[in-house]
Amino acid sequence: MMLADQVKMIAKSKPFYAAAGAGDYAAENLRKLRRRLQKQLRARQGEVRETAKDLPGKARETVAKTLPGQAREYADTTTAKVNEFYDDLAARGRKIVSSMSREAAKELEDVSKRATTATAIEKDKAAGKNPTPSGKTATRA
Numbered sequence: 001m002m003l004a005d006q007v008k009m010i011a012k013s014k015p016f017y018a019a020a021g022a023g024d025y026a027a028e029n030l031r032k033l034r035r036r037l038q039k040q041l042r043a044r045q046g047e048v049r050e051t052a053k054d055l056p057g058k059a060r061e062t063v064a065k066t067l068p069g070q071a072r073e074y075a076d077t078t079t080a081k082v083n084e085f086y087d088d089l090a091a092r093g094r095k096i097v098s099s100m101s102r103e104a105a106k107e108l109e110d111v112s113k114r115a116t117t118a119t120a121i122e123k124d125k126a127a128g129k130n131p132t133p134s135g136k137t138a139t140r141a
Helices: 003-011 014-127
Strands: none
């Protein structure tokens, strides 16, 4: 069978006509939908114009009402976080200073003991006494 005969057979078949009918049906409904949407758009054009006129005023009003509150909320939140961080730093500093103060006090105490022992040994030597390593004096017998 030749190609032309096959095309004629397909073109005269029911599925071919159904596909053509579906395409026409879709096109018709799209035209109807377009007309309906155009009518709705024309009807609402005035409403859109009014809304467009009101937008700048509404925007200013919204910004004037909500922005200060939002800015205040942001500032309060930031302040709270900064204060919390500041308190944490202060507590940490207290621990470090306390620890360092304890260490410094212990060092001073040790230095003081060594100085007292050294002074006692020198006094004993000057007095002619026999010093002991503990820093206490032993008298000669």
